[in-house]
Amino acid sequence: MLPSPSFREDLTNNLRAAYARMWVRLRGANRDPTALAAEIGLPILTIGAYVILYRAIGLPATAGAAVIVGGAMIAFWTNVLWNMSSQWFWEREQGNLEMYLVAPVSRMSILLGMAMGGSLNTAIRALGIVLLGIFAFQVPFLVRDPFSVGIVFVLTLAALYTLGMLFASLFMLYGREAWNTANLLQEPVYFLSGAYFPAIYAPIVPFGLQVAGSLIPMTIGLDAIRRLVIDGASIMAIWPHIVALIACILILFPLARRTLNYMESLGKKEGRLTLRWQ
Amino acid sequence: MKRDLSIETKGLRRLFKGIPGKGDVVALDQVGLEVYDDEIFGLLGPNGAGKTTLIKILCTLLLPTQGEALIKGLDVVKQAPQIRRLINLVSGGETPGYGILSVKENLWFFSQLYGLSRDFAKDRIAKLVDQLELQDYLNTRMSKLSTGYKQRLNLARGFVNDPAVLFLDEPTLGLDVLSARHLRTLIQDWIKTGGKTVLLTTHYMAEADQLCDRVGIINRGKILACDTPQRLKTKVAGGATWKIEITPNLSRPESIKSVPGVVGVSETNNIETGVTTLKLVLEDESAMSDLLSRIRENGCKVLNMGKSEPTLEDVYISLVGTGFE
Numbered sequence: 254m255l256p257s258p259s260f261r262e263d264l265t266n267n268l269r270a271a272y273a274r275m276w277v278r279l280r281g282a283n284r285d286p287t288a289l290a291a292e293i294g295l296p297i298l299t300i301g302a303y304v305i306l307y308r309a310i311g312l313p314a315t316a317g318a319a320v321i322v323g324g325a326m327i328a329f330w331t332n333v334l335w336n337m338s339s340q341w342f343w344e345r346e347q348g349n350l351e352m353y354l355v356a357p358v359s360r361m362s363i364l365l366g367m368a369m370g371g372s373l374n375t376a377i378r379a380l381g382i383v384l385l386g387i388f389a390f391q392v393p394f395l396v397r398d399p400f401s402v403g404i405v406f407v408l409t410l411a412a413l414y415t416l417g418m419l420f421a422s423l424f425m426l427y428g429r430e431a432w433n434t435a436n437l438l439q440e441p442v443y444f445l446s447g448a449y450f451p452a453i454y455a456p457i458v459p460f461g462l463q464v465a466g467s468l469i470p471m472t473i474g475l476d477a478i479r480r481l482v483i484d485g486a487s488i489m490a491i492w493p494h495i496v497a498l499i500a501c502i503l504i505l506f507p508l509a510r511r512t513l514n515y516m517e518s519l520g521k522k523e524g525r526l527t528l529r530w531q
Numbered sequence: 532m533k534r535d536l537s538i539e540t541k542g543l544r545r546l547f548k549g550i551p552g553k554g555d556v557v558a559l560d561q562v563g564l565e566v567y568d569d570e571i572f573g574l575l576g577p578n579g580a581g582k583t584t585l586i587k588i589l590c591t592l593l594l595p596t597q598g599e600a601l602i603k604g605l606d607v608v609k610q611a612p613q614i615r616r617l618i619n620l621v622s623g624g625e626t627p628g629y630g631i632l633s634v635k636e637n638l639w640f641f642s643q644l645y646g647l648s649r650d651f652a653k654d655r656i657a658k659l660v661d662q663l664e665l666q667d668y669l670n671t672r673m674s675k676l677s678t679g680y681k682q683r684l685n686l687a688r689g690f691v692n693d694p695a696v697l698f699l700d701e702p703t704l705g706l707d708v709l710s711a712r713h714l715r716t717l718i719q720d721w722i723k724t725g726g727k728t729v730l731l732t733t734h735y736m737a738e739a740d741q742l743c744d745r746v747g748i749i750n751r752g753k754i755l756a757c758d759t760p761q762r763l764k765t766k767v768a769g770g771a772t773w774k775i776e777i778t779p780n781l782s783r784p785e786s787i788k789s790v791p792g793v794v795g796v797s798e799t800n801n802i803e804t805g806v807t808t809l810k811l812v813l814e815d816e817s818a819m820s821d822l823l824s825r826i827r828e829n830g831c832k833v834l835n836m837g838k839s840e841p842t843l844e845d846v847y848i849s850l851v852g853t854g855f856e
Contacts (some may be wrong), residue, residue, distance in 0.1 A: 257613060266646030273643030281631045348625040352688070355590050355645035357615035521594045524547055527587065 255445035267362035267471025274366025275373070278336070282374045292328070293381035297389065300324035300382070303449050304390045308518035314393050316451035318483045321386035325379040326475045329413055330442050332375040334435045335366060337417030338424055339365055342431035351527055360513055364421055368414035376410075395485035402481045405491065408498040415505035426525045446471040452479070470501045537696055537728035538566035538589060545584050545752075558584040560752040561581055566745075573743030574853055575736065575843060581752040582732035584624075586698050589730065590620045602696055616645075618696045619796040620691035623704030626681040630674030634665055634684055634831070638691060645692035652691075659687040662717060671795070679710040686714060690721065698720075699731040703738060710746035713740050736843040748847055755850045762789065764841040771813045772845045776828055776835040783806040788852065790825050792818025797844065797854020812841075813850040 258266070266412040283289060285396035303324075304317040353363050386392065396402060420438075424431050445466040447453025453466050453476055466472040478495035480486040488495070543562040546555040559581045566572040574582045587593040588600055591611040600607040602614045614720065628637040657853065660666055663683045668676060668711045673684060682705070689697060699718070703711040722729055733739050739746050740760045747757040749821035756763055781787070786811065787796050794812040801807070813819065826833060839845075848854055 259618075262646070269643045269646055274638050277629055277632065277636075277640055280636065283632055347629075348622070348627040349629075351590075351592060351620065351622070352623075352627045352641065353644070354592055355615060355618065355620050357612060357646070358644055391649055518594075521592065524545075524587075524593055527592055 267358050270358040271362040271366035271369065272357070275370035276366075277519075278367060278370025279374060282370075283377075289381075290474060292378045292383060296324050296328060296382050297385050299449070300386055301389065304386075304392070304430055307451065314391075315483050317390050318392040318394055320449055320478050321383055321390070321392060321477060322479050322482060323450070324386065325382040326409070326447040326471065326478065327443060328379050328382065329372065329375050329410060330446070330448075330471050331439065332371045333413050333417035333420075334439055336371045337364070337414065338357045338420035338438070339427070339431035339435045340364075340367055341425045342419055342427055342429075345527070354517070354526065359445035361418070361510055364418045364509070364513070367421075368417060371417075372410045372414055386420065391491050394482050396482050397423060397485040398481060398487045401488040401491065402478065404488075404505065405474060405477045405495065405498070407427070408495060408502070409470060409478070412470035412498045412501040412505065414475065415502055415509055419505050419512060422509050422516055425513065426515040426520050426523075442469055442471060445469055448475065452476070467497075470498060473497045473501075534567040534569070536565055537568050537570070538564065538572075538730060539599075539601045539603070540564045540589075541599045542587070543600055544596050545581075545588060545590065545593070545637040546596045555758070559595075561590075562749075562752070562754055564747060564757070566730055568726060568728055569722060570744045571718065571731060571742055573739040573746040574730065574749055575734065575739045575746050575847065576732075576749035577734055580749045582749060583611065583700055584752075585727070585749075586620070586700050586732060590618060590698055591615060592620075606820040614708060617694060618698065619689045619692055619694040620698045620700065621686055621702055623682065623699075623701035623706075626627045626673070626685055627688065628673050628684065631672060633670045633672055634660070634676070637684060638687055641688045642691050647692070655691060655693070656687075659690055663687050664713075678705055679707055682710065682714075684708055686717070695726060695734055695792050696728045698728060701732055703733070703735065711738070717744065727745050736847070740843050746843065748843075748850055750847075750851050756846065760843055763843065763846045767841045767845050767849045769811055771816050771837050771839045773809075773811045773813065773819075774837055774839045775811065775826075775833060776807045777807050777809065777833055779805045779807075779831060780807075781809075781826075781829060781831060783829060785828060786825060787811075787822070790818060790822050793822065795848035795850075795852040795854075799854075807831070809845060810839075810848060811846050812856065 263296070300320055303320040341350060344353065353360060370492040387394070424434060429436065443449070445462065447466060447471055450458065453472055454463055473494050477491040480491055517526070540562050543559055545559040547558055548558045562585060574585065576582050582595065588595050588607060589602060591607050591614055594608060603617055605614050607614060632640065637651060638656045638659065642656065643848065647655060660669060663686060665680065665683055665687065668680055676684065687704065694771065703714055706714065715738065718729060721727060731743065743760060745757065745759050746763060748755045780802065781798055783794065784798045787793065792814045794814055797810045799808045844854060
């Protein structure tokens with residue numbers, strides 16, 4: 254009988270798998286340049302509509318800047334939904350899920366690879382959206398604390414993608430409902446996160462909506478980033494956001510892991526892991 | 532010489548939820564199997580016989596409802612992570628991988644799921660590409676490969692971790708004759724490297740006959756017989772196996788089955804020519820006169836008839852009473 258791998262060997266193998274899955278995502282998404290152009294160019298149209306509207310009703314130019322940041326950040330939510338949450342469904346349809354389940358690596362490392370690849374890919378697109386937005390609409394930004402911007406950005410992505418891991422685990426056994434669920438979660442989060450509002454935590458936004466929005470890491474991260482890059486705020490102004498994002502990660506990651514293990518074991522028991530075309 | 536057991540199942544049973552009100556579906560029923568090192572073992576049975584269910588349990592993709600399954604002495608339920616280091620699975624008709632990636636990139640990706648270092652993976656992939664004659668397609672995207680080459684890539688993926696136990700679920704499904712032959716040769720060469728085991732499912736009788744050291748015949752979740760192809764065929768050789776061509780197409784095949792002395796029959800209808808080919812296993816040749824009378828009663832006339840060497844299909848017919856349906 255083979256000896257069990259050491260902790261170090263096991264960790265190395267899982268990191269290799271995560272890296273490989275990240276590489277697949279990066280390679281696959283950037284092989285077709287028209288997709289890259291579309292993913293940067295098309296959101297600008299929605300953003301542009303809001304910027305023009307806010308100008309027309311006399312809001313300050315910073316409202317346009319808020320929409321550009323919102324439009325860039327919301328790309329991550331779209332990525333989390335379509336490339337994380339429903340990913341096991343696609344992998345199963347392609348026959349890849351069986352291969353992941355037969356391989357001697359943790360499924361969490363595969364999800365981690367997807368998350369790393371997805372966030373890096375989307376970061377390229379988000380940067381493109383911001384640069385194109387600034388160029389096209391000449392909106393003002395004021396960054397006094399770039400280090401904090403970096404921290405909040407990374408924490409927001411980590412919280413969002415751990416939420417994506419949790420969804421992926423929950424929807425592991427889903428058939429075509431995965432598609433509908435992703436659709437169902439898309440627009441409400443666009444709305445509740447305040448991506449296209451000048452600000453979510455403003456007196457004009459109903460309190461209930463603010464509370465509901467605050468349950469989504471995107472809302473917290475987006476608000477913090479807006480304060481940092483538009484108002485020129487320092488870390489002292491957004492420390493509650495940082496605490497909230499860290500709390501999200503600490504809760505969501507272990508929850509995603511447990512859920513994944515549970516759903517995998519349920520799938521094996523009920524024989525639903527390898528069923529297709531449901 | 533006593534050989535080491537590579538795969539072992541004891542009283543393995545698997546139920547699936549059936550249509551409401553109809554009860555559970557028994558996919559595997561008290562399956563006991565022993566497969567040894569250096570052996571190519573074939574599971575032969577029609578669609579829905581339980582072959583894939585058994586493979587899925589052995590690959591840790593499905594939990595058994597009852598019983599025990601061991602790979603190299605490791606329990607598929609309790610020691611799944613250890614088992615996954617020893618096995619790989621290739622399903623025919625499946626093309627796992629990413630269409631947008633090339634052959635080389637896909638193989639590299641799968642090698643990383645088994646923790647192969649960069650240099651080791653590079654060497655291994657080069658060897659597999661050479662063995663499976665994929666050199667000209669190394670940088671071709673998987674989505675642009677033909678079915679045959681996709682299947683070669685799939686097989687290369689199955690060998691990428693040089694598993695101790697390789698599960699092949701209908702590996703030649705959809706392959707042309709040459710590709711299927713190439714694949715069989717490859718499997719035979721690989722098993723000779725020593726310390727390997729192949730469990731192969733197929734419904735191609737000739738494939739099982741040519742490739743497998745031993746064959747288990749499975750139907751409705753039960754293993755009906757298990758032995759070398761030669762011994763299985765010898766068991767039916769005591770009777771008589773016949774091939775009879777009749778015309779027009781037989782409308783009531785069950786009437787042939789009920790002739791005394793007919794152990795089993797399989798019929799193949801050619802609608803275009805109106806010819807039905809019957810493969811029959813008889814207890815002895817005394818059943819022949821009743822059989823010919825029954826054919827005439829069905830309004831058919833005999834075009835051709837002859838005794839044939841028993842094949843694995845005849846073994847199956849003698850065990851189940853019919854051919855694969």
